[in-house]
Amino acid sequence: MSMQNVTEETLAAITKAQTSGILETTGIYSYDLSELVSLIPVVTPFRDIVARKQSPDGNPYAVWRAIMNLNSAQPDPSMGFDFAANEVQYQEQDFQARYKPTGYAGLVTQDAYDLAKGYADPYAVATFQTLNQVLIGDDRKLIGGQSFALAAPAAPTLVQSATGGTIGAVSLYVAVAARTGSGYYYGSGNSQGTSSVVSTFGSGSTNSVTATVAAVRGAVAYDWFYSTNGSTWFYYTTTSVNTVKVTKTISSNQALPASLPDLSTSWKGTANAVPTINTAADNGSANAADYDGFLASLTGDYNGSGQWVQPGTGTANPSIFNSLDGAALTLSGGSVTEIENLLFLPLWNQVKCSPTALMMNAAQAQEIANLVLGGSAATTFLNTDASGRISTTAGGRVGEIVNAPAGGVTVPIEVHVSLPPGTIIARTDRVPFPQANISSVLEYRALRDTAQYEYGISRVANTAGGGPRKEFEIRSVGAFLNRAPVAMATLGNVA
Numbered sequence: 432m433s434m435q436n437v438t439e440e441t442l443a444a445i446t447k448a449q450t451s452g453i454l455e456t457t458g459i460y461s462y463d464l465s466e467l468v469s470l471i472p473v474v475t476p477f478r479d480i481v482a483r484k485q486s487p488d489g490n491p492y493a494v495w496r497a498i499m500n501l502n503s504a505q506p507d508p509s510m511g512f513d514f515a516a517n518e519v520q521y522q523e524q525d526f527q528a529r530y531k532p533t534g535y536a537g538l539v540t541q542d543a544y545d546l547a548k549g550y551a552d553p554y555a556v557a558t559f560q561t562l563n564q565v566l567i568g569d570d571r572k573l574i575g576g577q578s579f580a581l582a583a584p585a586a587p588t589l590v591q592s593a594t595g596g597t598i599g600a601v602s603l604y605v606a607v608a609a610r611t612g613s614g615y616y617y618g619s620g621n622s623q624g625t626s627s628v629v630s631t632f633g634s635g636s637t638n639s640v641t642a643t644v645a646a647v648r649g650a651v652a653y654d655w656f657y658s659t660n661g662s663t664w665f666y667y668t669t670t671s672v673n674t675v676k677v678t679k680t681i682s683s684n685q686a687l688p689a690s691l692p693d694l695s696t697s698w699k700g701t702a703n704a705v706p707t708i709n710t711a712a713d714n715g716s717a718n719a720a721d722y723d724g725f726l727a728s729l730t731g732d733y734n735g736s737g738q739w740v741q742p743g744t745g746t747a748n749p750s751i752f753n754s755l756d757g758a759a760l761t762l763s764g765g766s767v768t769e770i771e772n773l774l775f776l777p778l779w780n781q782v783k784c785s786p787t788a789l790m791m792n793a794a795q796a797q798e799i800a801n802l803v804l805g806g807s808a809a810t811t812f813l814n815t816d817a818s819g820r821i822s823t824t825a826g827g828r829v830g831e832i833v834n835a836p837a838g839g840v841t842v843p844i845e846v847h848v849s850l851p852p853g854t855i856i857a858r859t860d861r862v863p864f865p866q867a868n869i870s871s872v873l874e875y876r877a878l879r880d881t882a883q884y885e886y887g888i889s890r891v892a893n894t895a896g897g898g899p900r901k902e903f904e905i906r907s908v909g910a911f912l913n914r915a916p917v918a919m920a921t922l923g924n925v926a
Contacts, residue, residue, distance in 0.1 A: 467551045473563045474848045475570035477725070477790075480860075481911075482871035486878050492527040493876040493910040494737075499524050500749070500782075500917065526737035526914075530878050531722040533572055534906025537561040541899035554901055558883070565881065565905045571849040573875065573911055575612015576724035577649070579731055579741050580717035583623035584609055584653075587644040589630040596639030596678030602631040604658040605642040605677060608708055609650035610669075611716050612726050615851045618695030620715010621654050622647065624708035626661060643674040646754035646924055648742045649730030651851040652691070654706040657681050666705040669694060671853030672924040674757035693851065725873070728913035729856070729921050751777045751857075751920035759926040760795075762802050766832060774857045774920045776836045782864075782918050785837035786857035788845045794852040795925060796844055800828045853925050859918035869914050877909040 453459060486493065499522040506517035537557040547553050584607050608621035625644075632638045642655065655675045656664040666684040668675060669691060684705045687694050698704035699715060707714065723731065723739045729752070732745030742748065753773040761768045770789065778786060791799075804827050831841040842857075850856065860872055883905045891897025913919070 464550065467556065469560065471560065471563055473566055475566045476845065476847055477573050477849060478566060478570040481573055481873050481875050483875045483877055483880060483909075484871070485880065486530075486876050486909075489878065490530070492529055492738075493912055494525060494527050495912065495914065497524050497526060497914070498522070524733075524737060526733065528876070528910035528912050529578065529722055529738070530876075530908055530910045531576075531578075531720060532906055532908045533565075533568060533722075534904055535561050535564050535568065536902065536904040538896060538900055538902045540896060541901075544901075558903070558905075561903075561905055565907075567849075569907070571616045572613065572721065572724055574725045574847065574849045575614075575616065575651070575727075575851075576718070576721040576911070577611040577613055577727040577730070578717060578719060578721045578723050579727070579739055580713040581609045581611060581622035581647055581649055582742055583713075584625045584647050585645045586625050587627045587642040589627050590641045590643070591630060591632065592639045592641065593635050594637050594639065595676065596637060598632060598638035598640070598678070598680055599636045600632050600634050601680060602629050602659065603640070603677070603680065604629055604661045605640070605667075605675075606656040606658065606664060606708055606710070607642070607644050608654045608656075608706070608714060609647040609716065610652040610654060611649060611718075612651050612724070612849070612851060613718055613721055614695075614716055615652050616693060616695055616849070618698040618700075618704075618706075619718045620699060620713075621706060621708075622650070622716040623713050624654075624656065624710045626656075626658070626710060629661065639676055639678045641674065641676050643756065646673050646756060648752050648923075649726060650923070651726070651854050652694070654708070656708045664708050666707070669706065671851055672757040672926055673754065674924075691852070722910050724911050725856070725913065726854075726921075728911065728916055729919050749781075749917035751781065753777070753920075753922050754924045755922065755926065756924050757926050758924075760798055760802055762806050765803070765806070766835070767799055767802065769922060769925075770832060770855070771835060773922050774855070775834045775842075778857060778859075778918065778920050779834075779836040782862070784859065784863050784918060785834045785840040786842055786918070786920070787860040788843050788858050789832065790845050790847045790850055790856040790858050792850050792852040792854070793846050793848075795855055796828070796846045798925075799832075799844065803829050853923065855922040855925060857920040857922075859915060862915045862918050867915075872913065872915050872918070874912040874914075875909050876912055877907060879906075879908045881905060881907045 501520050501522050504520055510516050539553045539557045543553050587605055587607050604626050606624050606626035608624035610621045613619055652669050652671050653673055654669050655667045657667045658664045665681050668688050696703055727739055729750040731739030732742050732748055734740050734745045831843050834840045834842050883903055886902040
């Protein structure tokens with residue numbers, strides 16, 4: 432069909448207003464039908480670096496075995512003349528990772544296809560956009576998926592202040608529940624909640640209270656709640672650190688904070704809902720539909736079968752975990768003190784190797800750049816044009832940090848969009864252990880890797896979208912493997 436015919440038919444379908452003479456409102460103009468554009472960012476760096484390997488056989492679990500580190504439990508190698516040497520101690524441990532499906536579905540009606548003729552292919556658009564969301568979902572689940580529950584937080588401690596808020600002479604309680612990475616992006620739930628002891632202000636009208644809870648291993652965010660009686664709770668806010676400042680009394684649920692732009696606005700499948708609290712049981716931090724992703728492999732203990740379980744209920748996870756409890760990073764000797772002391776040094780002491788990369792959110796990457804480049808010891812280079820300093824370049828980034836404990840190895844900084852702010856991970860892709868036999872430290876083991884499936888269509892009367900249509904699904908079935916958590920470290924609750 433020619434563009435002339437399309438224009439004539441389009442204009443004929445529009446009711447014209449009667450005008451005196453030909454004016455702009457007469458409507459004698461064409462339609463500038465430009466190309467369909469897509470404004471959906473698809474950035475999936477963690478999915479891109481995790482090896483994807485096909486499972487050779489069917490099984491509910493991906494299973495592997497490991498010889499565990501017993502260096503500190505070996506007997507004295509000295510035996511004296513004429514005596515036999517002591518025998519080396521061994522410990523073998525089986526590990527299991529459960530296969531789980533992930534994916535998204537798409538739908539295009541025949542009527543939508545017909546109406547877009549000559550402009551775009553709705554089926555191709557739907558397929559491409561569905562695949563984009565699959566990739567984003569993979570990136571988020573590979574980092575934050577978790578099938579077991581977070582531990583319930585301890586009771587938060589409250590510190591009163593006579594300034595900084597608008598709280599009067601009242602009594603209040605504060606409660607908290609923790610979220611996983613999957614809960615952060617998809618609002619699947621939080622941990623069992625815990626409330627504080629009552630805090631009473633005797634006087635004043637500008638009071639505030641700072642609530643702090645002991646770090647929950649594996650949590651990337653904390654939901655905070657307010658109550659006047661310890662039983663009726665209102666949602667106050669969510670933070671990426673284990674502390675919050677309460678500055679006002681509330682009698683209704685507050686909105687989600689704008690400071691955490693990726694926080695899900697769909698709580699347990701309800702759009703525009705806010706988090707809830709359950710002080711009696713886990714409130715959805717355990718997502719039975721999830722496989723256990725990277726954070727879960729650094730968080731959970733493992734049981735006798737080698738499956739990840741809630742911290743404190745099995746054999747302790749050998750990865751390193753430290754918390755800044757809401758403090759900011761600091762600079763010392765031209766490097767970041769907390770990264771050296773709480774990531775690099777403990778890893779060197781534990782496994783005598785350096786991590787491959789530091790994974791962090793853009794917020795922490797910017798914080799490190801400001802910290803290092805803003806220091807008096809930082810060297811500033813002014814890039815100029817041919818005319819001199821007429822056009823200088825401002826700003827900069829810190830691309831690597833020297834690992835002094837490991838002898839001066841440089842460790843790159845990687846920005847990961849699916850790692851929530853406040854958490855930094857020292858990731859190790861290669862372990863330099865003799866006969867380690869690890870081809871891929873991190874791996875997505877696929878029973879069935881990403882594939883598209885077409886559905887048969889049934890008629891659904893009196894329902895929009897129930898007529899002639901194409902329905903499809905793009906999905907995978909797999910498990911995430913981390914064969915060396917002992918060579919990883921996490922720094923949480925970074926302000």
